[in-house]
Amino acid sequence: MKTTDLIRSAVANTFRSKTRTILTILAIFVGAFTLTLTNGLGTGINDYIANTVSGVGAADSMTVTKADGNDGTAPAAPSANGAPREYNPDAVSSGIPGSTVTALTPHDIETIGGIQGVVAVQPVRTINPDYVQASGGTRYVAGVASLIPGQTTVLGAGAAPDSTASTPQVAIPSAYVDPLGFGSASDAIGSTLTFGITDADRAKHTIEATIVGVTKDALASPTGASLLINSVLSDALFDAQSTGLSAEQADRYASASARFDSSATSDDIQAIKDRLAKAGFTGRTVADQLGTITSVIDAIVLVLNAFAIIALLAAAFGIVNTLYMSVQERTREIGLMKAMGMGSARVFSLFSLEATFIGFLGSALGAGIAMLVGAAISGALSNGLFSNLPGLTLITFDPVSIVGTILLVMAIAFVSGTLPAVRAATADPVTSLRYE
Known part of the structure; x- marks a missing residue:
């Protein structure tokens, strides 16, 4: 029997017992889906996360702070038991409520810039305006932040x-x-925004700036809800x-941005x-800052995949049962095939192909339906619950991953069909022909 005939025969034999085969395919479908x-x-x-990572910081930079805290590396925070910490005159706010870091001085900035591997260093200054106001309207409290080289932000309008x-x-x-009195994001572009700020002598200052863009919220926004300002x-x-x-x-900084060679x-x-x-x-890169997030996501996906694998293993027993029943029902047919000269290897291949084909049908159906359901869910969430996270496609299907899933299920099906196939291949033709 030629290979093409063998494949054709295996496909035809798969649906000899339609109900049993369909139930097995559905079991595989659940796992593959x-x-x-x-x-x-x-x-x-x-x-x-990868697409918005530049919002957190450039891939070729790291945030540098002065070693501080109980372990000498982390920002110092209030003790867990509420006991007071010793006053540190060099400490400044880290931007996290209740947390401080030892301030960086111009000398520290110079030291960081001289460290081997650091190609440039830029201090991050803390600026606290009192309010912002547009066209003499209501005054609003706002924080400000600047993009470091290599950072980007998601824009809704302008630049x-x-x-x-x-x-x-x-x-x-x-x-x-809306609060500042603009009808739309595009209306705000070109308008003047006034900043009010108080100096160390409690004198009031106002500074005007031109609004050149409107930023959108994003998971990895570099400025959060702060206003983005130029140098x-x-x-x-x-x-x-x-x-x-x-x-x-004046020259005291909570942190600095140190850049290194992009090919490092x-x-x-x-x-x-x-x-x-x-x-x-202490230096922390973007990968360090996002590492925990991606690790948690990967762990969740791993647990969910474990449940899928369990479902596939349960389906594997269904394949074994289906093929064992098939071998039992076709005992005389197997004896006849072997009596007509079909070798044990061909008989083994026939039943193995049947198992693999069942795996293919279940996995292809599961993957196809999963892609349709995933696209529908992702689209609904992007326009609803996650509409404030532009660019987020919650469920994205990688063609390589889809093919890999189908091949994995087919491999499981092949292994599951090995025992029944061996039994068929080793059957004695004379005994099989006498089987009633």
Whole structure:
């Protein structure tokens, strides 16, 4: 019997007992459906994180702080039992309520810049305006932040503030559009926004900036709900805020952004972190900051995949039962095939192909339905619950992953069909022909 005839015969024999085969296929379908859907969920979320990672920071930079806290590496926070901590005159707010870090000085910035592997360093300044106001309207409290080189933000209108511009520029979050009195995001572009800020002598200052963009919310937004400002506006606000302070008091930074060669390997980056640690600093890359998030997502997907594998293993027993019953029912047929010269290898291949074909039908059906259901769910959530996370496709299907899932299920089906196939291949033709 030719290989094509063998395949044709295996496909035809699969549906000799339609009810039994369909039930087995449905069992495989459940496992393949779950496995495809959970893989798509993990792919979608991780892709979104990867696509918005530049919002957290550039891939070739790390956030550097001065070693502080109980372990010497983390920001110091209030003790768990409520006991007071010793006052540190060099501590500044880390941006997390109740948490502080030892301030970086210009000398520290110079030290970081001189560490091997660091190609550039930029201090991150803390600026606290009193309010923002548009066209003499209501005043609103707002925080400000600047993009470090390599960072991006998701825009709803306009453009991000230009760091090379000679005039103050700002991009406001979409949530500020209506309160500030603008009819739409596009209406805000080109308008003037006034910042009020108080200096060390309690004198009031106002600084005007042009609104050049409106930012959208995103999972990895670099500024969160803060206003995004360019370097000219940052300098103006910082100078106004620092009026009345000595240079030593003004030049205190919670952190700095240190850039390294974009071609640096993991070992190179770790070496830079080690050198920073020896100098009394702590460096954290984007991967470090997002590592926990991706690890949790991968763990959840792994647990869900485990349930899918359990379903597939249960389906494997169904395949074994289906083929054992098939071998039992076709005993005389097997004896006749062997008596006519079909070798044991061919008989084994025939039943193995039947098992593999059942696996293919169940996995292909499960993967196909999972893609349709996943696309529908993802579309509904993107337009509803997750509409404030632009660019998020919750469930994304990778063609390679789909093919891999189908091949995995077919492999499980093949292995499951091995025992029945061996039994058929080793059957004695004379005994089989006498079987009633």
